[in-house]
Amino acid sequence: MAVDPSQVSSSWIQKFGGALESGDIHATISCIHPKGYFRDLLVFSWNNRCLRGHRELTTYLINGLAKASVTDATLESRPGLTPEYGPLTDKLPLRAVSAGFTFKCAIGVGRGYFSLVSTELGEWKALVVMMALTDIRGHEEIVQEEGVYGGHTHAWGDVLTERRRAIEANPHVLIVGGGQTGLIVAARFKQMNISALVVERNNRVGDNWRSRYPTLTLHTPKKSNTMLYQSFPTSWPVFTPRDKMADWLEQYAQSQDLVVWTNSQPLPQPIYDSLSKRWTVMVDREGERVTLNPVHIVVAGGTLGAPRIPVIRDAEVFAGTTIHASDYRGGKSFSGKRVIVVGAGNTAADICQDLVFNGAQSVTMVQRSTTRITSRTSARVMFDCMYPEELDIDVCDLMAMARPLRLTMKIEKQAREQTLEADKATHRGLREAGLNLETKKTFLTLWYEKRGGFWIDAGCAELIRSGKVKVKQGVEITRFNDQSAVFTDGSSLEADVVIFATSCEGIADTMRTVFGDEALDRVGPVWGIDKEGELRGCYRPTGHPGLWFAAGEFAVSRPFSKQLALEIKAIELGLLKL
Known part of the structure; x- marks a missing residue:
């Protein structure tokens, strides 16, 4: 019918x-x-x-x-x-x-x-x-200003200077982190008439991208990675390279008139006064200490904190080089070297590919458990369905928000065989090469449980199939000799370089060094999903008044920055009490 x-x-x-x-x-x-x-x-x-x-x-x-x-x-x-x-x-x-x-x-x-x-x-x-x-009602988000100030008597430069001065003197919100999440939250707050100051520890906005490995490119199409209020040019690459994203963030902060202090960070330990409902926080601004008293602090550090580096016995006797992936600056300096890459996620796959291209003598990926691998073609089809070019990004976000995570995970699980069939070409030969593929846990489950355990393939799979990247599976490095790494199965592998692509701490764990255990114990888990399938500790009350976390990819921070702004506005208006 x-x-x-x-x-x-x-x-x-x-x-x-x-x-x-x-x-x-x-x-x-x-x-x-x-x-x-x-x-x-x-x-x-x-x-x-x-x-x-x-x-x-x-x-x-x-x-x-x-x-x-x-x-x-x-x-x-x-x-x-x-x-x-x-x-x-x-x-x-x-x-x-x-x-x-x-x-x-x-x-x-x-x-x-x-x-x-x-x-x-x-x-x-x-x-x-x-x-x-x-x-x-009565506090609606500003769409755009007229652009004429004081009856056409005030110059824009003077207006901007005065606004910046007022925010720097008394910000209602201090946003810690000037990456894409912090900038999106700041832009949303500005349009919601919530004064916000962003502090970014790097020298320039975008350095959180510039400091990564040179070949880094977003593995998801540009539409899903759109910044709030500001779409990429039509000529922009489908998959955004590292340096283009870094420069885009830098101009975004300027074009959105955001107040950002670079080379700045909060010092331990901010104090919250439950009577005045304000923080006293000391900020190191380019070596000068500045005291601020915001009502709210938003930690906008994505999902990842400090690098996680395994403690390995006899590390001091190893004559080679050991670094974390966050310090990897490209494979040129490792030409002719024997390299072990510990990890089998997106970053590990990219680094292995870069090492082969730059002439490493040998490259071995150490896969400790399992990895879900999806071809870039399959990923693009999925994201293009969710974020079609003909629809406004806020429409796409609304429809994405309407799909509960529990339901989406259920659908992913039911469609598991269909998904595996679509990626059959990518998987061909990987098992024979020794890679252990994850076929039970879905992409979303891995993302919210582990923040990893998968990669969207951009070429490393073929290098593994062809033998240019070797795989050592189901083991970890237990100790070092002067010229080799020894694994839990008793085997050893000679190496000049060991790169730990072993992810990072959760952002809440890293923030313990700033806010202290007492405050973070009240916050509880940040990231992952609760029993209802909602993000834990992000864009919602954390258990500590005036302390919030903003995390996740672009598609999360765009719509949920509005939720966070509404909650802070509601507190200001007396509609919400924490």
């Missing part, structure tokens, strides 16, 4: 919107599939929550439904959000009617998205509903 997505969507939103407006929990629940997901971002509580099934959702809405006072649920008209009928995912045959919608609530306005499936009785029920607060 033919399905009219507009008619199905209109009928459902009328019923769902009416139930929300009347405060009728039973009627609201009846619009949701018995195994459906309901994701709430700051509408019914000041947190991000994801409930599954009628029982969980009923318990959740008992206290929040009437208070939220949702009204005027209306279907969206923007391209990409109008009603459509098709596969819920390109990997499974399940079909759904999906659409976006807007609504009003007690304190502002919001946007949502739903995907409806037909039950055995022919009723359309929501497998997924997401509702997110987008603006607090």
Whole structure:
């Protein structure tokens, strides 16, 4: 039977919107599939929550439904959000009617998205509903300024200087970290009229990229890595090289009028006053100590902290060179050398490829457990489906936010065989070469559990298949001799260089040296997912007042910077108390 997505969507939103407006929990629940997901971002509580099934959702809405006072649920008209009928995912045959919608609530306005499936009785029920607060009434996000100041009597340079002076003297928020996450958060705060000062320990914005290995290129297409408010030029490469990203971040800070102190960092140990609800934090600014009293501190260091280097017995007797991957500056200096690379993730694969190209005598990858490997072609197809060029990035982000992580992981698991088949060419020969492929855990599971354990292949797989990169699997280095590394299986391998591509600490662990154990013990885990499938400790209350963490890739920081801004604005307005 033919399905009219507009008619199905209109009928459902009328019923769902009416139930929300009347405060009728039973009627609201009846619009949701018995195994459906309901994701709430700051509408019914000041947190991000994801409930599954009628029982969980009923318990959740008992206290929040009437208070939220949702009204005027209306279907969206923007391209990409109008009603459509098709596969819920390109990997499974399940079909759904999906659409976006807007609504009003007690304190502002919001946007949502739903995907409806037909039950055995022919009723359309929501497998997924997401509702997110987008603006607090009277404190809406600024779209753009007119560009004329003081009745056309003030020069822009003077306006900018005065704004910068006011922020530097008394920032409401101190953002620690001037990489892409910190800059995106700062740009969002600026448009939300939240004064924010960014401190970046490197000499220039973008140096967090410039300091990485020269051949580093983003493994995901440019659309998914768009900075907030500012798209890449149409001529920009599909996969962004290291130095282009570094320079783009530097100009981004300038074009977005962000206040950034480079060569600056907070000193141990900031003190939080629970009475004044402000921090006292000493910042080393280019060797000068400056005291600041922000209301909030946002640690925006991505997901990774200090390099993690294994402690290995007899390291001092090794005559060769040992470095962490974060200090790898390219393979030219290792031409003619015998190199061991410990690790089998994205970074390890890139470094092995670079070493071969630059003439290393031998390259051996030490794979300690398993690795999930996806071809760049497969990854591009996936990301292009999620971030098509014809749609605005905020539309793409809204639809991505509407897909609960628990559901996405379930879909990935169900489509595992299909995914493996698509990457069959990439995997061919890797097992014969000794690599142990991860086939059970999905990409998302590895990302949120381990922040690694996978690579998107850009050429290393072929080098392994051809024998130019050897694999030593299932072992670790247990000790060193003067000319070799000895492994846990008793074997040894002569080497001139050992590179540890062994990832980094979690950002919260690294921040213990700044904030101290007492503060970080209150924060709890940062990164990973909780039992509802929501990010732990990021863009949400951490357990310590005035201390927040922003982490994750571009596609996370773009939309969730808005959530963080709304929470801080709500505290300022007395709507949220921590």
